[in-house]
Amino acid sequence: MSSKKIDFLLPADVAAGATSGILLGNFNNWDSNQGVALKKQKDGSLKATVTLQAGLYEYRYLLNDGRWVNDTQASKYIPEFAVENCVIEVVADAPVAPAPKAKAVKAKTTAEPVAAKAPAKTAKAKTAEPKVETKAKAKKA
Template identity: 55%
Template sequence: MAKTKINFSLAPEIVGNASSGILLGEFNNWDASKGVKLKKAKDGSLTTAITLETGKVYEYRYLLDDGRWVNDGNADAYNFVSDFQIDNCVIEVPAPVKKAPAKKVAAKTSAKKVAVVKGDDLTKIEGVGKKIAELLVADGIDTFEKLGKATQKTLKGILEAAGPRYNIHEPKTWPKQAKLAAAGKMDELKKLQDSLKGGK
């Protein structure tokens, strides 16, 4: 099986006062003795990199030296584990894509530069991972302002259409979080997120 190197990073605001930690997940059978040690970066984040099989999906979390179990904001999705009342991070390791041979073009044409308007980073919303953010953007919700105006019916419809892995998520607080982010009220947003679990 093909393997690829995956980088994991835990933001400083999640790390808090912790000085170290380990990465645990299905790739090491959640065995603390096999936990992957995290290194502290200059910016206060904790990082590591491991090699995983391509084309597979893994659940994982971080165990910090202050006793906290935490998630990062970079997960492709989050899976709620009802037995423990927690959310696990989910990462999908893409299978390698074979590149088709490039076709020769007889005449070169000058490409016009198109101005790309970049939307907001929706993964700043607690409960929204990279994959869910992509689903929202694909549905035209690419800014905090648009997410703040989205109805629960619209958001649940997007998640349900994406399949069972996503429709387990509860988007109830996403618009409220997005409105705070759109207004630049990051302190209020952080206080709200500290009281949430996976956006709930």
């Protein structure tokens, strides 16, 4: 089964002044000792990257100011103990079938050179001209 690197990004307006935090979810058993550290970005957002197998995961962010916050970009939420957990679905890449190998096709060639044929001589059709015999009548004088 293949895994994917997933970026989790908590926007600056949601982080609201928090300088750090951890990403917790069922992928790390909600264990704060196994939490994935969020790194503060230049724009004030907090980011973490996690490698996950294909599947459905619930998660939330625990910030250093003690607040639990949700991902505003989560695809859906699941109610859990009076709060809603964010949900992400990691989809496995479809296996790429190898392209069928093209069969080599041998072109049939003749080893003998083809001699150029001279144009056929055309016989001139002899047209029979009508023979006109003219009889000169001799004038008797």
